[in-house]
Amino acid sequence: MTRLIELRGITKDFGAGESAFRALRGIDLDIERGDFVAVMGSSGSGKSTTMNIVGCLDVPTTGSYRFLGHAVQDFTIDQRALLRRRYIGFVFQGFNLLARTSALENVELPLVYRGENAAARRKAGMAALDRVGLAEWADHTPAELSGGQQQRVAIARAIVTGPAVLLADEPTGNLDSERSVEIMELITELNRDAGITVVMVTHEPEMAAYAHTIVRFRDGQIQGVEAPGASPGAAPQAAH
């Protein structure tokens, strides 16, 4: 079976000339289907840039990126948009729901772009909201929901299309620890029961502990790939 994500020799430069800055210096990374990967590293270590490339929001300067065997680095901007639409669900630290828009409409949005009809959108949207335990809140706008609930709506929006991979960028960053645990349990369930591959950026070792694999970044390179508990609580620098 083709591998889900395969990064080879990825570099990424920002700016040009004097102010040019190399954010990634040759990343090789494989992510198998069904995996739950936590990406850790200090800010500026290149983890967000890598996530953007994995999420097809950005393209590498050099190197190859194969998503389900497709050479994404050669895709056009529209092809990448269609790939995101079909295979990728995003969850952000800041939730990023549309304001003044009901939870259900937020969840239905990706289906609108897929061209589903109203009845199909409603059915799938309600199913996704039910999956995250917010079926009764379908008509509420983000302003009427707590942070934890908003993040659940965002997760429902990410999984409503049945994506191959869920990319979560510090999904618990804006939540208290109790809410964070609930969100992590929800993500773990989705990974375990629905078989959705999860790639999650986090600062917090407690959250990374839910993952099967931890990838540590430092200075634009991968410092190490390990299973959680291999170096529990240790600062990434300690292994250096």
Add this chain to the structure above:
Amino acid sequence: MLGTSLLLALKEIRRHKLRSFLTTLGIIIGVASVVTMVSLGGAATQSVQAQVSKLGANMLTLRPGQGFGRGGGGPPPPPFELSDAEAIISQIGGVRSVAPQASASVSAIYEAQNWSTTATGTTNEYFSAGQLELASGRIFTPSEITAGKSVCVIGDTIRSNLFRDENPVGRNLRLRDISCQVIGVLTRRGQGGFGGDPDDQVVLPIKTVMRRLAGNQSVQSIQVAVDERYDSTAINATLAMLMRERRHLRPGMEDNFAIFDSKQLSDTLAGTTRTLTGLLGAVAAVSLIVGGIGIMNIMLVSVTERTREIGIRLAIGAVQREVLLQFLVEAITLSCIGGIIGLALSLAVTAAISLGLGFPFAFDVQIAGVAFFFSALIGVVFGYFPARRAASLNPIEALRHE
């Protein structure tokens, strides 16, 4: 894909009612003012033309002298003669009727009432040429005309001042030293017309006025009604040539008579109102353009304000075209809604003003179509740039935007 964009655009418009309303306000006012101005201008033109046509369509009026006033020195220009009128009808083609007029100032007396007015001596052609209609009674018989009988048709002002509620037909009116029987009353015409008020006159057979009131054979003016199928300009020229010949004017001598063409007057007046309509329309068009710029401003602001939303849409898989189309459809929908409200508003305002000013109600469908089309065009043009800007945003930066 268009369906998707339309759906999303309509949702956005509904979600932001105040913003949508403010955006369309400029278009509403612009379209309403253009259509109202042009419609009212059209109504004013029609009203002026209707009034001018009351004077008699295609009427040439001959008067001695040049222009309206009489020149400074020299002997007064000779008046016309009855034979001039006969020559015109017999020698010029395309002339429907000729009505010579002789007039005298008189005071009309009935019982104890006294009224200063004008006695107009003419023929029956005067009524048809001037489109004067009878409210009651009859016009002259041919024998009354040829014999110069003492019978008269009176204007409505005379009737109301001398006879009050009495029926004047059959009564005798005293004009200077003659007693003359009223045989007909003209319908009220209202103010307007060359040379005097058609309601304030007593019309008699021309020979009666010449012999009994004026005391001479002079004809002060001749009205020539032109057949609509003929060009009044050409007949005007032929008429001038004939009159020069009959008045023995040698080449090089100035005309000692003048011809007024009612069609020229009506064309001039209509031209003036058209110019004014155009002017008002142009002023209103500026407000439509300002409305369009308003749409562009709001769309630009809303692109900035909605940067994050655009980032979200791009991240979940919207292609650039869809974002572009959504914003474009939003702009066009708003413009068209504005256009429709503007048209409805102008319809109401035009109806109200027409009613108030007594104009005929004329809604200019053509200009309504143009204004509506233009408002849609404004949506496309002024919506395109903000939309393109929205679509070309980098999703990562758009998502980071606060």
